[in-house]
Amino acid sequence: MNHAPDPPVAVIGAGPIGLAAAAHLLDRGIEPLVLEAGPRAGTAVRAWGHVRLFSTWAELTDPAAEKLLAPTGWTRPAATAYPTGRDWAERYLQPLADALGARVRYDARVTGVARAGRDRIVDADRAAQPFAVHVVRADGAEERLLVRAVIDASGTWSTPGPLGATGLPALGERAAADRIAYRIPDLTDPAVRARYAGRTTAVVGSGASAFTALAALAGLTDDAPGTHSLWILRRGIGTHTYGGGEADQLPARGALGLAAKAAVDDGRATAVTGFRTAAVERTAAVERDADRPDRLVLVAEDGRRSEPVDEVIALTGLRPDLTFLGELRLRLDERLQAPVALAPLIDPNVHSCGTVYPHGAAELAHPETGVHLAGMKSYGRAPTFLALTGFEQVRSLAAALAGDHEAAARVELTLPETGVCGGTGLADAEGTAPADGGCCAAPTAGLLQIGTAAGGC
Template identity: 70%
Template sequence: MTTTPDLPVVVIGAGPAGLAAAAHLVGRGIEPLVLEAGPSAATAVRDWSHVRLFSPWGELTDPAAEKLLAPTGWARPAADLCPTGGDWAEQYLQPLADVLGDKVRYGTTVTGVSRLGRDRVVDADRDQQPFTIRLTRTDGTDGTDGTDGTDGTDERILARAVIDASGTWSTPAPIGADGLPALGERTASARISYRTPDLKDPVVRARYAGRRTAVIGSGASAFTALATLADLARSEPGTHSVWIVRRGISGSTFGGGSADQLPARGELGLAAKAAVDDGYADAVTGFRTEAVEPTGDHRLTLVGEDGRRLDPVDEIIVLTGLRPDLSFLSELRLALDERLQAPVDLAPLIDPNQHSCGTVPPHGHRELSHPEQGVYLVGMKSYGRAPTFLAMTGYEQVRSVAAAIAGDTEGADRVELALPETGVCGGAGLFDDPAAGQADGEGCCAPAPALVRTGTGVPVPVAAAQDAASGGCCGS
């Protein structure tokens, strides 16, 4: 650890984990500085403000944060209610940021983190040097005016430790089954969305009403999109979805249903199943996208690795998971798992092939540590590409990390969280599950390609279908 206790601990990201980290630091008498790229707290959460969480309020607030909020008269909403992202931001996260006051800086993008005077190669006195954080201030524009949204001002600040809680929302996974953008994906970007549609927005509603939309993915976000578009189809004739999955459909595909200990998640899976059974969506299984090709009538055709060509669609919604942005950490010595891009000691505990969100054991500073002492990835970002994250897990992470930074090893090592067993984990309490199906006995190889006709669940041949490609993991 650095020998600069007078410097603040920099927290990157004013989302749930970042603000909770700041609350724990304040509770230990340590000065935090939270750097948020957006114009307000919980910018990423606000981006999906229309989506309802699986987790109820009782699992979405942090004890240290509640202690800071209590003098303001704040009271947590009913513990058993599941808020939307907007509710979470407005009723808890923004009030918490307001209490932290000038400890939170908005419009501040972190572009690099390193050691003062030391790149990642240099050993000499490395751990004795403070961290240096390079910033760029944003000017409040969204880039639609042709600018890049920055005012061109670079800044450097020093820190005694760094907690990266920047999440993964800004880096969604692409269409390509190989993890790369499908051929033509960038060219067709105007017709492709990587977010669950908010049909309360008239512009978004008009984009999908009366049109044929491909939904790619097999987790909670895809379920939400299927259910949402099915609701639209009930009032807008001609609206139809094509649900594309790389694996097959089994009894566990739609989650735990009424047996799920997160009832809201179980209900979501049942709503997605109803979209297929009621004829509002067709499910194409065993399809690994290789290319997106334009048609002569301004539509798009998805082409599989096996040569199959699906019927044209008007729009594509890609919900194949999220990834961490590690670019601004390139000068730090991080130990990351080669598959999940999560800390190496954490990766075996969160492997989606083995764990659901409820079977991930509580963990803290030791599992989150790196060869670079004093830097921690927490929250969604700590999970890399794994989808099994719960807010409660993030709060336990930052409690432990704050204790470690304060020198309270006993407190940092103590487990103060007991997670409920949540059964089939179709998501993270918040987000998508790109590896669903791999941990429940289905294996990771693509099934024979099939189009599942709505209302029957019976596979029927697809025109020009070829044998399924063998090997590889289904992913979504």
Template identity: 75%
Template sequence: MNASTADLPIVVIGAGPIGLAAAARLIERDIQPLVLEAGPAAATAVRAWSHVRLFSPWSEVVDPAAEKLLAPTGWVRPDGATYPSGGDWAGLYLQPLADVLGDKVRYNATVTGVSRSGRDRIVDADREDQPFVIHYTGPHGAEERIHARTVIDASGTWSTPSPAGGSGLPALGEKAAAADRISYRIPDLADPALRARYAGKRTAVIGSGASAFTALAYLADLAKADDGTGTHATWILRRGISGSTFGGGEADQLPARGALGLAAKAAVDDGYADAVTGFRTDAVERDTDGRLVLVGEDGCRLDAVDEVIVLTGLRPDLTFLDELRLGLDERLQAPTALAPLIDPNQHSCGTVYPHGAGELSHPEKDVYLVGMKSYGRAPTFLAMTGYEQVRSITAALAGDREAAERVELTLPETGVCGGAGLFDDPEATQSTEGGGCCAAPATLQIGIGAPATASGSC
């Protein structure tokens, strides 16, 4: 790059945990960052799930460089053995970190496009000599732009949840129903308005991961509290049920997921939910009362429900990066070199090898996708691996190749495996039979014999 380009800031997109850690690491290297955050405060996405507890304890969700930056303010990390909620993480750590960064964080700045200045993705000539140009909308909706020498996209995947449709596209009728009867988030049933929305109603929960387990457990608790009001859930899985469905299996090093799985199992065993397996949603229709009827690819029609909670994963928003030359895996939408390391068919969170600038590089020089966004559609992300990503990338940007290539993250034997999930009692997550943090849960069955199936014309 030329001298004028070298004087430009490094723009970080997103003031979440990994974006703010990237800024802290850049400052540690005497490099000036500018963080563009779409929301009005730090960690806007994390705040949206403030009622959900993390799987990782405080000792694993605070970046070392960020902690050093905070230390002069008198900030003290909460007890490292305890588990923060999303609200705790945002309020007790991420916002104070953003406050220390001061005017290096620009709020209400929604990035709408990134390109090379004067070069669309087709043009080769002098491409790498041109700075990046970032278009964004400011606080009052006005379009603005800024130039940068490097772009680190830590915008996450929260804004783009996957749909209910089994094909990866929204089911027919899904978009219309989303206006009033479909949610793509775990409901906060401590909120009176949300509690009223689901109390006494029949709710379908679509998904087979920890988020779906959490929603089922919340709905079961609501049904217990409102006994006799008719609160009931139908749990819809695209696959069959096996031990691994509940967080088991040799590759799963998160017993907290096993605990969540037990909660989902208990919801069915105790009669608060039915399970429907092998169901891929093709259409969402309304009955004469306005309730929703889910129709499968095989024509199977489930009984009508009042609400649907879709928790089928998240995916990266790549639309504003269209003019950049990214090298992404065709399945996971993760960087090509990273994809085999995080493939959920092979890895759980605790078995992903630490990685950095090398694995996160693209054909477009000096642009990096980090954090959840770097994982594409894979759900195996841990904050610790994101912190290692930005440590390596900032070392590379500072010209310290040795540090960039060095692995400085050791996943602790017990730390990565621990987590509270739904549970405030640490012992609840360590009660898995077989002993040890990483012991796989025994194969679980729902009820006796085959799982219960919701009625309907199937």
């Protein structure tokens, strides 16, 4: 008698953690189906490809993924080197996706996940139903897939935090969208470089992404006199403002904070402290900027006004997109939007990346059995994520889905103490960078905090 094969486990996102999840599932004999909204593996990572991570290659590849790659002739990059996002995508993520073959579907945007035949309200026979995953293809065609479980590793890159200090867009922010960027600019691109060279830019944020932008803009001053940054901080400058410096056990990240400090000390950036943005206003352009109709002024909650600036770079953290999970029964922390059992372990007011206790299936559980947020998505708004932590998450999740609960509960990861975020309250929803995995980089190619996002790691 022939039995129909078990439905696959849907993995949302072909980034570092999603692809690692697929590798671990396959290693456990479970068929994965990876759904990637973009045209290639690591689409979000490629979007910040110019940024160098501050984690080394040794911390950015997953053991199960390496096992899957080995028969393909893949060679692991030098363990102590620091890749850029582009390196990570091209030298590891795309080869890994290629090794998974047809199990990875590109241009497949997930628009909804629910229990088949059950909306959020219905209890009857709920747990016995498969999950229905709704997908929209690049040509607009819709598809409904039935799967046994869902691992959402879609990250937070698509939903950056706004400029406004309330977590909502500042008044006038949407109207000034043409002059506000929410990513670290790629100053190797001549068009992007021209946008900032010789101009005044407000950099809003206090984490590694802000450090990266400040250091990069400071590097323009020799070739483009008049380039200056206004560094907008919601808090004051204290002992930990620039991170761990030489004491940071992620040396490249420590160097990044020191580069930002040098920009302020040398006068290439001016720090404005205790400034919580409430509004963005336009003002008349000065004569030297006659090619632009106006400039921008940021207005703080207390009524203070910034000096006029030409551009704004808002690096105020990232947040999860939960809209397509609305028909599932999730239990999320009211502050971080992370699973309630995980939230106390990653609270940026208490923890740095290295003091986050390794965790897995138990901490990622929800009332809706079979649904898990993983990677940066699981951290919600917390910026303390490391790729190594995400790899441990999906190892545990794959073990749990295979019924190996002993392995799921076992801790197989030890993180280095980083000594940056803990107890300092640095993560004021500011300063994280992109999505899904890693921890960021060194001042040469421009650094990024992935962990994303989003103070942070």
